[in-house]
Amino acid sequence: MNVEVNYKNNPLHGLGLKQLVTEIVDYYGFEILFAYLNINCFKANPSIESSVKFLKKTDWAREKVEGFYLYKFKSLPRASAEQFELPPRDRIIPPDQLPGQPAELSLEDAERLREKRARKAAEWSPDQGRRSGPDKRLSNRSSTSVASDSDPWAKWRK
Numbered sequence: 001m002n003v004e005v006n007y008k009n010n011p012l013h014g015l016g017l018k019q020l021v022t023e024i025v026d027y028y029g030f031e032i033l034f035a036y037l038n039i040n041c042f043k044a045n046p047s048i049e050s051s052v053k054f055l056k057k058t059d060w061a062r063e064k065v066e067g068f069y070l071y072k073f074k075s076l077p078r079a080s081a082e083q084f085e086l087p088p089r090d091r092i093i094p095p096d097q098l099p100g101q102p103a104e105l106s107l108e109d110a111e112r113l114r115e116k117r118a119r120k121a122a123e124w125s126p127d128q129g130r131r132s133g134p135d136k137r138l139s140n141r142s143s144t145s146v147a148s149d150s151d152p153w154a155k156w157r158k
Contacts, residue, residue: 009093011074012066018052020066024073025051027102035110036072037064063087075100 012020024033025048034042039061041054055062066088070076076097078084083091 009095009097010089010091011070011076011093011099012089017055017062018048020069021048021051021055024065024069027073028105032105032107032110033065033068035107036105036113037061037068038114039064059087072103072105075103 030042030046033039034046039054041051041061055065070088070091071078076093076099079091
């Protein structure tokens with residue numbers, strides 16, 4: 001089957017979590033991993049064993065680390081929208097995409113990335129479930145919402 005061949009092209013195929021964590025820690029170190037991934041197992045008393053233990057229990061964190069491995073450590077091009085919806089281990093890597101050299105990362109770059117993510121998060125409008133421009137956020141505020149901001153339980157009290 002052709003799909004199976006493509007699946008085997010995924011650098012995560014046959015790679016254990018401990019080996020994956022060991023490779024990226026040996027290359028980048030815990031400080032860079034925490035700066036880019038913001039996962040506490042890389043900050044609070046980090047060790048390979050404790051990180052692997054946490055990542056085995058926590059799907060979202062493991063998928064974040066596996067994505068980092070594919071796209072930063074192995075320097076693969078971005079996944080297509082359909083493939084991005086799948087967990088990193090289930091993604092099909094086209095045969096013409098070969099792993100490259102690990103990306104050069106720095107704490108300064110991580111800080112810039114964190115600031116960019118914070119700006120994007122600030123643009124997110126939880127009321128509407130989509131991004132809003134600066135004027136939309138201001139116009140959504142009414143005098144009643146300002147009053148309820150001071151007492152969040154006001155609308156439920158009688």
